[in-house]
Amino acid sequence: MTEEQKVIQLADASVIYEEGADPALKNINLTVKQGEFICVLGRSGAGKSTFIRTINALQPLQEGSVQVLNKDLAGLSEKQIRSVRADIGMIFQHFHLIPRLSVLQNVYTGRFGHRPSWKNLLGIFSDQEKETAEHYLSEVGLLEYAGRRVERLSGGQKQRVGIARAMVQEPAVLLGDEPVASLDPTTSDHIFQLLRRLHEDRDLTTIVNVHDVELASAYADRIIGLYEGELVFDGKPGDMNQRTLQSIYR
Amino acid sequence: MVWIRKRFIVYAVLIAAALVLSGIGSEFSLSGLLDQSNTIDFIRENFASLQWNLMPYLLEQSLITLSVAFLGTFAALLIALPVSLLAAENTSRSRAGFYGIRSFLSLVRSIPEIVFGLVFVASLGLGPFAALLAIFFHNVSVLGKLIAELVESSDKGPQEAMMSVGAGRRAGQIFSILPQIWPNVLSHYFYRFEVAIRTSLVLGMIGGGGLGQSLINYYNSFAYESMATAIVLIMVMVIIVDVTGGIVRKRVI
Ligand SMILES: Nc1ncnc2c1ncn2[C@@H]1O[C@H](COP(=O)(O)OP(=O)(O)O)[C@@H](O)[C@H]1O
Ligand SMILES: [Mg+2]
Numbered sequence: 046m047t048e049e050q051k052v053i054q055l056a057d058a059s060v061i062y063e064e065g066a067d068p069a070l071k072n073i074n075l076t077v078k079q080g081e082f083i084c085v086l087g088r089s090g091a092g093k094s095t096f097i098r099t100i101n102a103l104q105p106l107q108e109g110s111v112q113v114l115n116k117d118l119a120g121l122s123e124k125q126i127r128s129v130r131a132d133i134g135m136i137f138q139h140f141h142l143i144p145r146l147s148v149l150q151n152v153y154t155g156r157f158g159h160r161p162s163w164k165n166l167l168g169i170f171s172d173q174e175k176e177t178a179e180h181y182l183s184e185v186g187l188l189e190y191a192g193r194r195v196e197r198l199s200g201g202q203k204q205r206v207g208i209a210r211a212m213v214q215e216p217a218v219l220l221g222d223e224p225v226a227s228l229d230p231t232t233s234d235h236i237f238q239l240l241r242r243l244h245e246d247r248d249l250t251t252i253v254n255v256h257d258v259e260l261a262s263a264y265a266d267r268i269i270g271l272y273e274g275e276l277v278f279d280g281k282p283g284d285m286n287q288r289t290l291q292s293i294y295r
Numbered sequence: 296m297v298w299i300r301k302r303f304i305v306y307a308v309l310i311a312a313a314l315v316l317s318g319i320g321s322e323f324s325l326s327g328l329l330d331q332s333n334t335i336d337f338i339r340e341n342f343a344s345l346q347w348n349l350m351p352y353l354l355e356q357s358l359i360t361l362s363v364a365f366l367g368t369f370a371a372l373l374i375a376l377p378v379s380l381l382a383a384e385n386t387s388r389s390r391a392g393f394y395g396i397r398s399f400l401s402l403v404r405s406i407p408e409i410v411f412g413l414v415f416v417a418s419l420g421l422g423p424f425a426a427l428l429a430i431f432f433h434n435v436s437v438l439g440k441l442i443a444e445l446v447e448s449s450d451k452g453p454q455e456a457m458m459s460v461g462a463g464r465r466a467g468q469i470f471s472i473l474p475q476i477w478p479n480v481l482s483h484y485f486y487r488f489e490v491a492i493r494t495s496l497v498l499g500m501i502g503g504g505g506l507g508q509s510l511i512n513y514y515n516s517f518a519y520e521s522m523a524t525a526i527v528l529i530m531v532m533v534i535i536v537d538v539t540g541g542i543v544r545k546r547v548i
Contacts (some may be wrong), residue, residue, distance in 0.1 A: 070329035101459055103455065103458060103459060123464075127462075127463070128461060128462075129461070130458065130459055130460065130461035130463030131460065132461075133459070134459075134460075135456070135459040135460075137452065137455070137456065140452075140454055140458035141405065141452035141453050141455060142323075142453070142456070142472055143456075143457075143471060143474055144453070144474050144475055145455050145474035145475075145477065146474060153458065154456075154462070154470060155460050156460075157457065157460050157461065157462035157463070157466065157467065157470075158460045158461020158462055159461070160438040161465040162462075165462065165463070165466045165470075166466055166469065207456075210456075210460070211460075214460055220459075279507065
């Protein structure tokens with residue numbers, strides 16, 4: 046594997062939240078290649094969120110190292126961390142949109158990492174940035190809602206705004222922390238179809254937590270299983286069987 | 296008496312004792328409470344013949360009172376907003392800074408506005424500017440603390456989202472926190488503005504200008520009918536601000 050292809054690499058990565066507590070992530074070793082679509086499975090508390098959050102430096106490691114886009118996150122300054130985060134999109138279970146702002150305004154905030162703060166505060170966006178924002182709004186099918194306040198959207202629509210906000214970053218990696226856990230099965234399926242399409246159109250490296258094995262098997266190229274902070278499965282959906290499922294959900 | 300525990304009897308005795316002592320301290324008298332004929336006479340005599348010719352002058356004075364309250368609290372809000380980010384545990388850069396600013400705000404808040412007023416009247420001279428400064432400083436400390444508490448209890452989700460897009464620390468905080476707390480900020484602001492109108496009247500009485508000063512001048516020169524006119528104007532003003540505040544709050548929330 047060339048350095049180019051290697052987007053993310055965790056080496057002996059451990060996260061310990063409180064001294065004396067069991068590690069939330071235990072000696073994880075894995076490599077993510079450019080263009081993979083990965084689902085992370087595990088019970089509640091298995092460490093899925095922690096794993097996702099180590100990748101964009103929302104969660105620092107206590108041991109080991111994590112390299113993202115050829116940078117070791119441990120040694121970075123605050124400014125460098127911001128620039129790495131600007132290249133990684135993230136969507137959330139509870140969407141985490143900015144209330145009181147419109148759909149389009151929320152999408153604009155996705156550009157914040159690429160621009161000076163004063164321009165963000167004054168809300169100065171170039172015509173090209175406006176075009177980009179509207180482009181992604183139409184990709185998620187919400188262009189007609191551009192001016193609507195986000196509180197007035199359904200859950201599925203809110204997650205689409207979340208996805209447009211992440212995509213407008215033009216990210217090299219897209220992370221999702223249980224993005225469909227608050228949505229009904231049909232909407233969840235639509236969201237995964239959208240994620241899959243965005244992934245295929247631009248070979249976007251995508252890593253998403255789910256607790257639904259069916260969804261993961263249907264959409265992922267690769268599945269990572271966590272149990273109490275340990276990596277217990279790493280393979281193709283087809284490689285999963287009763288025994289491996291047992292090791293994840295025992 | 297299954298509802299009553301022994302502990303309650305002790306509390307009841309303590310509260311009763313405190314009530315009796317307070318009655319002595321405040322020279323409470325039942326006959327004084329019941330016999331309000333003097334008060335009623337006072338109201339009947341003076342409020343019956345309001346001095347309408349004073350209205351233009353008193354309206355001008357009430358504008359001064361309103362200006363002091365509005366500028367004092369609005370400027371305080373503008374300062375309190377950024378200060379609150381430094382005074383909230385989740386947004387301050389350092390623990391030392393957080394404790395330092397919180398303590399400083401508490402210290403300023405513990406000084407009654409009238410004390411500020413007396414100091415500024417003595418140092419800057421009579422007039423509304425002294426009242427303005429007194430209201431400003433007090434409200435920076437009050438609003439600073441109230442808004443800091445709103446910041447602390449705000450939903451962390453949007454903050455995390457702004458961190459994850461790589462937004463700058465402060466810009467990210469402003470975007471993720473301010474929209475959430477904005478209705479409550481305005482609510483606190485209007486309440487403080489209403490309070491500031493009353494305070495501005497009291498500060499007028501110690502030389503801070505405006506309607507309060509007119510009121511105390513009439514009082515001191517036994518011009519009770521003029522005083523009654525000023526009081527009516529005060530009531531109208533407070534009611535108008537109260538109603539307007541209610542309307543604006545409803546529109547924002
Ligand atoms: N901020 C935190 N402080 C302390 N413990 C935490 C924190 N976040 C998560 N944990 C613990 O770490 C473990 C993994 O949590 P998490 O990564 O959220 O799991 P998952 O997303 O799979 O449900 C759990 O035991 C959880 O209680
Ligand atoms: Mg989780």
